[in-house]
Amino acid sequence: MILNKETAIKTAEVLLQIKAIKLEPQEPFTWASGWKSPIYCDNRIVLSYPLIRNFIRENFAKQVEEIYGKPDVIAAVATGAIGIGMLVAEYLSLPFVYVRPEAKSHGRKNQIEGNLEAGQTVVVIEDLISTGGSSLNAVKALRDSGANVKGMLAIFSYGFDIAKENIKNADLEVHTLSNYDYLIETAKRTSYIKESEVELLKSWRKDPAKWNPE
Ligand SMILES: O=P(O)(O)OC[C@H]1O[C@H](OP(=O)(O)OP(=O)(O)O)[C@H](O)[C@@H]1O
Numbered sequence: 001m002i003l004n005k006e007t008a009i010k011t012a013e014v015l016l017q018i019k020a021i022k023l024e025p026q027e028p029f030t031w032a033s034g035w036k037s038p039i040y041c042d043n044r045i046v047l048s049y050p051l052i053r054n055f056i057r058e059n060f061a062k063q064v065e066e067i068y069g070k071p072d073v074i075a076a077v078a079t080g081a082i083g084i085g086m087l088v089a090e091y092l093s094l095p096f097v098y099v100r101p102e103a104k105s106h107g108r109k110n111q112i113e114g115n116l117e118a119g120q121t122v123v124v125i126e127d128l129i130s131t132g133g134s135s136l137n138a139v140k141a142l143r144d145s146g147a148n149v150k151g152m153l154a155i156f157s158y159g160f161d162i163a164k165e166n167i168k169n170a171d172l173e174v175h176t177l178s179n180y181d182y183l184i185e186t187a188k189r190t191s192y193i194k195e196s197e198v199e200l201l202k203s204w205r206k207d208p209a210k211w212n213p214e
């Protein structure tokens with residue numbers, strides 16, 4: 001869900017400005033889910049731009065406070081959201097943890113790194129939602145450890161039905177700073193993408209799980 005339309009447009013603009021959005025239909029990207037895609041949104045690049053990471057940090061912090069007040073802990077989904085999640089926690093003067101995809105097989109064998117007490121309220125920060133599998137895996141680990149997960153905020157979501165279904169089944173509240181619709185509108189308005197690319201993205205978006213570049 002988008003909380004603020006202006007933030008959604010501005011977030012799409014800054015992602016395009018720093019070229020976080022990559023289009024490579026000839027050499028499709030393989031996503032975490034295994035899907036092939038002509039588009040990749042690399043939000044990790046945000047960290048390389050101080051003004052833009054401040055914008056993302058402040059909007060995340062504003063939305064966390066607006067929706068949840070002050071949770072006990074900010075958690076990030078590893079690795080893509082660790083940097084930005086830490087900046088949000090720092091801005092709000094809150095404790096921080098991050099959640100690995102799975103527990104380490106050596107050392108302390110942790111999946112959640114940092115200190116988290118059972119019963120603490122947690123807001124999860126994620127960089128991007130495609131199917132929602134990675135985010136929900138992290139939420140499950142947090143819940144299994146006894147945390148009270150209030151909700152999740154992500155920079156961007158593609159808005160796929162499968163993600164909506166997964167999120168609903170997990171009974172999780174999710175807000176995003178921007179999404180695919182705002183991104184495409186902004187990319188068209190700023191001529192970041194050509195008309196032929198708009199058509200390609202439209203046909204891909206109809207059934208991304210089965211998209212075939214041939
Ligand atoms: O919604 P999903 O289908 O799970 O896909 C989105 C996930 O994919 C990316 O992580 P990736 O696995 O590439 O790892 P990284 O965060 O370590 O870069 C991204 O950071 C999300 O966590």
Ligand SMILES: O=C(O)c1cc(=O)[nH]c(=O)[nH]1
Pocket residue numbers: 030031032033039040041042043080128130131
């Ligand atoms: O699904 C993914 O793996 C994925 C898609 C995308 O656009 N960006 C990203 O970082 N991961």
